[in-house]
Amino acid sequence: MFKVQCTSCRETHDNYVGVNRFETNEMSGSRGEANFVWRCKNCKRESSATIKAAPSAYEQGEPPKAQKLFEFDCRGLEFTEFKPEGEWLADGMESGTKFTGVDLTDGEWFDYDEKAGEEVSIKELNWQIKRA
Structure with a gap:
């Protein structure tokens, strides 16, 4: 689950949101589909995020190091927090x-x-x- 913020007005969604790589949602104006589509309550802009590839497994190492698990193509929004639900x-x-x-x-x-x-x-x- 993610906290999401509009990149136009910096409004943050009230709740954590989920993104499912097996689900696509229509974008308004026949602009295609995305895994997550959100309209900001403040500025009314529609934004989207698409998962670019399947999640990667974390590979254990010594010492532990940061690794990329997910990659998104975000348009008009950014994810600011992650909660592993x-x-x-x-x-x-x-x-x-x-x-x-x-x-x-x-x-x-x-x-x-x-x-x-x-x-x-x-x-x-x-x-x-x-x-x-």
Whole structure:
């Protein structure tokens, strides 16, 4: 989920919004389709965002480093915050165990890997949104 801001008047949407790569929405005036279409309440401009490619998996490394997970083509808006709602997937680093339903809303996740015989975790998460 994202916080979105109009690049014309800098008005920020009241709520977090979701973007689904499998959904397209019509833009007014037959200007095509986008994964997310929004009309600013303040200046009434229509803006859009399209996901450029499928999300990338985060590759674990030592030390951990920033990696691009999503890339959008934004027209008239920018995403200013990200909140990891929903279910995520994870793989055990050594065992390859597949974990589903990973909840990252609290910024961390803990479970037990039966194959590896040890606890697994995702913690100290932080997100950056940068212009390409």
